[in-house]
Each structure stands twice: as C-alpha cells, then as structure tokens.
Amino acid sequence: MTEWQDLELDEIADWPRIPQCLAALVLALALAGVGYWFWLTPAQTTLAGLKQREAALHQQLVLRANQAAALPLIRQQLTTLGGRYQQVVQQLPEEKELASLLSGINDIGIRNGLEFQRIEWAPTVEHPLFFELPISIELTGSYEEIGQFAAAVAALSRIVTLNDFKLDLVSQPSSVVVLKLTVSASTYRFKPPQQGGT
Secondary structure, three states: OOOHHHOOHHHHHHOOHHHHHHHHHHHHHHHHHHHHHHHHHHHHHHHHHHHHHHHHHHHHHHHHHHHHHHHHHHHHHHHHHHHHHHHHHHHOOOHHHHHHHHHHHHHHHHHOOOEEEEEEEOOOEEOOOEEEEEEEEEEEEOHHHHHHHHHHHHOOOOOOEEEEEEEEEEEOOOOOOEEEEEEEEEEEEEOOOOOOOO
C-alpha cells in the first residue's frame, strides 16, 4: 500500500493509479470551481439581465400591438369628435354677432309679450379654453310667456344657456299672474389658439 506522504508532486506520472485518479479528480473539481466562479457566474448574471430585458421588450411589444389594433377605432372616434367640434364651433357666436344676438334675445322677449326692465352684457368670465359672456336679464310677464321665451332662447342657432333663475310675483290683477324673472343668460366663445414660444 502506498504511503501518501511518500508521493512527490513532480513524480505524479509514476504514482499508482488510485492516487493519480484522486489527484485528477481534485484538479478537475478545482478547475470546475474556478470556471464556475469566473465564467459561469458572470454569464448567469448577464443571462438574468437579458431575460429581464426580454420581458420588458415583450411588454412593450404587447402594448404597441394593442395600440396598433385600436388605431382604426381611435381614428374613427377622432373623426366623430372633429365633426362634433365643428358643430359646436358653428353654434358659438363670433365677435361681430354679439350685438345681434343680444338684439335677437330682446326681440324674442317682445314677441312673447314680455317687458324688459334690463338686458345687458355682464363682465366676461375667462375659463381655460373659452370665454363665458353673461347677459343680465330682468323682465316681467306671465308664466306662460316666460316659458315660451325660455324655449325660444333654447332653440336659437347659437348656444345660449339660462342660469340662476329667480321668479318673483309682481301682481295678480284678475286671472293673469304677472311675474318678474331675473336670469343670467350666457353664451360662449373659444379662446384663440396661443402662438408658441419665442
């Protein structure tokens, strides 16, 4: 039997078969450990990074595919919204039409038998995308005449809203009840687009 202490490393070729196999096994394990530590571990880290990148790219691909699939519907909705926008723009009065709009509201009231105490522009209210142009109105007439006036204003080709209604009883001679209506009517104008930058 071979004594392990008698074996010299420089005479490894002359060693008996079992010590040679054990030495080869230790060397192979050492090389495998070094290879794993210096080559396979960084490769696994790189692989994990690539897998994460692949997952992110896959999510982007799915998102883009969904967006591409939805594109025809979005284009159709944009066309519909564009048409509605044009309808609304056509219903808003232009600057030069404001005086005739006020006169038209006055004419509607007179045609319906109402008597105006006041009809005038109130201060303009600025909103982010448009201007609100309020009209202060005070008038008297019967309940039916006031209702016909409100319906006729709602039927105007230009957008006019009636807000803040206040009805007061003025008189009740015989069977006709005379009411006083205080109301704020509003029309609107889009702000002109802002010119960009310097």
